[in-house]
Amino acid sequence: MASPVIFDLHSHSSASDGVLSPRDLVVRAAQLGVGVLALTDHDELRGLAEAAGTAVEQGIELVAGVEISVSWAGRTVHIVGLRIDPDNDALRAGLAVNRSGRRERAMRMAESLAATGIPGAFEGARLLASNEELISRTHFARFLVGKGYVKDVKTVFKKFLVRGKPGYVPHQWAGLAQSVQWIRAAGGVAVLAHPGRYDMGKEKMSLLMAEFKEVGGIGLEVVTGSHTADQVPIYARHAERFGFFASVGSDFHAPGEGGRELGRLMPLPANCRPIWEAW
Numbered sequence: 269m270a271s272p273v274i275f276d277l278h279s280h281s282s283a284s285d286g287v288l289s290p291r292d293l294v295v296r297a298a299q300l301g302v303g304v305l306a307l308t309d310h311d312e313l314r315g316l317a318e319a320a321g322t323a324v325e326q327g328i329e330l331v332a333g334v335e336i337s338v339s340w341a342g343r344t345v346h347i348v349g350l351r352i353d354p355d356n357d358a359l360r361a362g363l364a365v366n367r368s369g370r371r372e373r374a375m376r377m378a379e380s381l382a383a384t385g386i387p388g389a390f391e392g393a394r395l396l397a398s399n400e401e402l403i404s405r406t407h408f409a410r411f412l413v414g415k416g417y418v419k420d421v422k423t424v425f426k427k428f429l430v431r432g433k434p435g436y437v438p439h440q441w442a443g444l445a446q447s448v449q450w451i452r453a454a455g456g457v458a459v460l461a462h463p464g465r466y467d468m469g470k471e472k473m474s475l476l477m478a479e480f481k482e483v484g485g486i487g488l489e490v491v492t493g494s495h496t497a498d499q500v501p502i503y504a505r506h507a508e509r510f511g512f513f514a515s516v517g518s519d520f521h522a523p524g525e526g527g528r529e530l531g532r533l534m535p536l537p538a539n540c541r542p543i544w545e546a547w
């Protein structure tokens with residue numbers, strides 16, 4: 269019997285804060301046996317054409333995706349859009365607005381780091397970003413690790429760049445309803461990414477999920493590189509309760525950076541309806 273197709277519906281290329289080019293990312297996924305890969309760069313679609321071309325060559329399926337940064341109730345959450353049309357004007361215009369604030373934010377992050385004795389962070393992060401419009405906290409994290417200020421990227425997000433720590437700058441991203449509208453306008457389905465990463469209590473999480481559903485979201489990332497084995501059944505139950513389809517994605521950014529490898533994921537629990545059944 270043929271082995272089951274491996275789905276990985278969340279990954280990043282150098283068009284956002286991944287380190288591999290879209291081509292190299294797809295080649296790596298194919299080598300690792302992934303059958304269906306979604307490229308979901310932050311607020312950016314420019315890697316999709318190269319990824320799609322490489323997927324054809326490699327004989328795997330590429331799902332056109334995006335991960336939209338959203339401000340909700342004073343926090344940042346991420347909404348993944350899958351099977352979007354990369355040429356859709358509403359989506360493209362919305363993402364352009366989301367990207368436009370990043371440069372200014374990066375300069376302010378650098379000022380904050382400079383004030384604690386870490387100079388040159390803007391230039392440092394900028395040099396590590398292949399896409400000038402997409403300087404992310406990950407690029408700052410790699411700069412801080414490269415300069416020896418912190419031992420690894422994971423530790424950076426404990427000591428820097430998060431609320432209350434040096435390098436943190438609050439930022440206003442797209443609205444939740446808006447992000448789902450853009451995805452749906454582009455023919456895609458909206459998935460709430462890595463719920464276990466959000467620092468909120470049960471009540472707030474339920475409010476977020478209810479509102480996401482209300483505005484047209486249909487999926488929840490139950491299996492993700494940022495969930496522990498204990499979190500998977502918890503979010504599977506949330507998906508069941510809210511009637512969400514379940515998604516699966518590594519959130520791969522770079523070989524050996526501490527995140528999950530492409531396609532190396534826990535299986536979806538049996539009580540989940542996989543998002544690809546909604547396609």
Ligand code: AMP
Nearest residue numbers: 285310337403404405406421422425521
């Ligand atoms: P930004 O969109 O510029 O705020 O950057 C967000 C990115 O920072 C995420 O997509 C991750 O790649 C990275 N990030 C955030 N928190 C963590 C964490 N705890 N460990 C590793 N990477 C993180």
Ligand code: MN
Nearest residue numbers: 280285310406
């Ligand atoms: Mn990222």
Ligand code: MN
Nearest residue numbers: 335346461462
């Ligand atoms: Mn994310």
Ligand code: MN
Nearest residue numbers: 278280335519
């Ligand atoms: Mn991601």
